[in-house]
Amino acid sequence: MTESVVFPQDRTCPYQPAPAYLTLAEQKPLAQVSLYDGRRVWAITSRDVARRLLVDPRISSDRTNPAWPMMFAKIAATVGDVEQKVMKVVTALVGVDGPVHNARRKLLIPSFTTRRINAMRPQIQAIVDRQLDELVAAGSPADLIPAFAGPVPLIALYRLMGIPEGDHEYFEKKSYQLAAGPDANAAYDELMGYMAELIADRRRHPGDSVLDDLLAERGSKGEVGEDLISTLVLQVAGGHGTTGTMISLSTFVLLQNPERLAELRADPSLLPTAVDELLRVLSIPDGVTRLAVDDIEVEGATIRKGDGVFFITSLINRDGAVHEAPDTLGWHRTTARDHVSFGFGAHQCLGQNLARITMEIALGTLLERLPGLRLAVPAEEIPFNPTAGFQVLDELPVAW
Template identity: 80%
Template sequence: MTETVVFPQDRTCPYQPAPAYLPLAAERPLAQVALYDGRRVWAITSRDMARRLLTDPRISSDRTNPAWPMMFPVIAATVSDVQQKVMKIVTALVGVDGAVHSARRKMLIPSFTLRRINAQRPMIQEIVDRQLERMLGNGAPADLIPAFAAPVPVTILYRLMGIPDEDHDFFEKVSHQLAAGPNANEAYDELMAYMDKLIARKRRNPGDGVLDDLLAGRGGAADVGEVRGEELISTLVLQVAGGHGTTGTMISLSMFVLLQNPERLAELRADPSLLPTAVDELLRLLSIPDGVSRLATDDIEVEGTTIRKGDGVFFITSLINRDENVYETPDSLAWHRASARDHVSFGFGAHQCLGQNLARVTMEIALGTLIRRLPGLRLAAPAGEIPFNPTAGFQVLTELPVTW
């Protein structure tokens, strides 16, 4: 390359890779890119290489390492005490390696198995139906995001985690304040006090949510000892930040794409059994998180190139998931694609997304219900005028006006 691509780049379309990444795709399997401060790091664009490196113990997720590559100056800037607390909470699972990561992940695995999530299908369907009835009751047109796509996953997640229904609004409010609000310190104290009360309540009257599993030591939590309030907050905030936001975005962006591909939509309406594969194909094509960041902790030889110890390594999801060596016609939707589930939208290896079964089932039921019950669903504005915001390499529609 004659000029190093700066990473990350904004997309010009919410479901297509950034145009500036096209030279990187041509250089597969890896290339060098530059971060905001000029630091050169490795960009992985090959599906096979991505899988190989994401399972290599020399590729680290430890965000406390001083050499960790920062994508944005705002992240690298000095943060307040409460922001440090929040970062500690959010990275408690995804930002650690080895035995610590394995022990924390083991606590949660039994609650997110496919069998456990499939058993929640009636609950998920009930929440989807109730939210859709609310949207229909308010009449057309509607913004599908606040009316349906955003509240469905968060309600499902809170119910699964064991947060009482009457506390959902409170938890949603303080979670957002904790992440970005001006009253983050107060929100942190409120959340800690709330968790202390909730833990005491659940010890007196256990339920069957994820928090109850952790407190009771059920399944993989049996040998982790006493679970403290801060650990439970870490679990909750991580699942909220990584779960309902991404799933809600996938629901809205998937419908946006489907409504622009009427033939593919008609196929799903005619044969709902295609929905599970369609969900993975949409996850592959849309690739809403644009990059997964890692750090090399030792020299790694790959394809005749040496990734040096201390080098940043970024896995550019939108290019990996369109690797033409893996996917035929990678830029199109195909419900019968045998390799549809081979994407890396949930990561790969030890840090693969723990909530992927829940995300898939939620998307399948939410999209299937919209397709079945609203045969006349269509965009209420030209597709090119619908705004989106590629916030921090994460593709988000800011509104989705629809009618039916």
């Protein structure tokens, strides 16, 4: 193997792969990269090989395995009592394999179907309209992230999951503490207690939400264990951040591509394809982490048992063997949905239908209602933060 690139690396542009990854893109279908501690792991760069491996049972999602590759020294150093509690939430669905994962996922699938999410369109539209009303009333210029891009997917997800509107602020605060900071232990205990109380209340006063679906599935007195509550906490606490980031980053990119923007305004029917094309090109998560639990032969190379495997989405989604002119945006591209931004296989994101529809309604309504929308400062002055492998705009000042 040639000298490996250090992974992960910060992007110099929020919607382009890190410059050092360009050498990896030339080493299809896989290359080797080095982590912070010198451990060499595999980096998958080909779409076809990525899809093949993501459904291979020898590729594991079990984050409790001692051989699990850590991307950052800070994460590795915090694996203790706090991390173990948080790990219960993280591993509730996305961090388990086989029959356990299948059983938990099966419980949630009916609540996230295209039909169920499509039925929420009027509610999502009302959320978008309300946030835009408040944005316009507050006046131009404004930071689009706290005023619009952040709240819209959060409120939509909370409504779907059954979190009462008066508790949204509380749940968001505790979710943030769970993900970062010294209060993660206490936040975990509080959220588990909160969900237990909410479950008891919904048994007495049923509604129309994912939580109600699960309770109906288990009957009036069926046990709801810690694993299921952790799964619910994971879905609610972690499901809206990426969608909010996609709305803000998509707006940022569209305002710098006036021709593509004009096409969407002239023909809103292009929005569903545009959403997937933006998901493909922006690739806000740098990669998907996995662990090989057996030897795997891949295109002349051998991934050994215990090797870390990273699927670099920003390169996989721009595979020239799949997409013509892969670095450009095109609303008529027939391969727009051929990306791995939601993962692939058994662990593909359950909330992808909600994310797509929320993005479609949010971006479409924003462009329609604010035809004069523009960046309030030069693009190069807008700060972004590649936090833990995610590309996040710190703020998005706009005017109209």
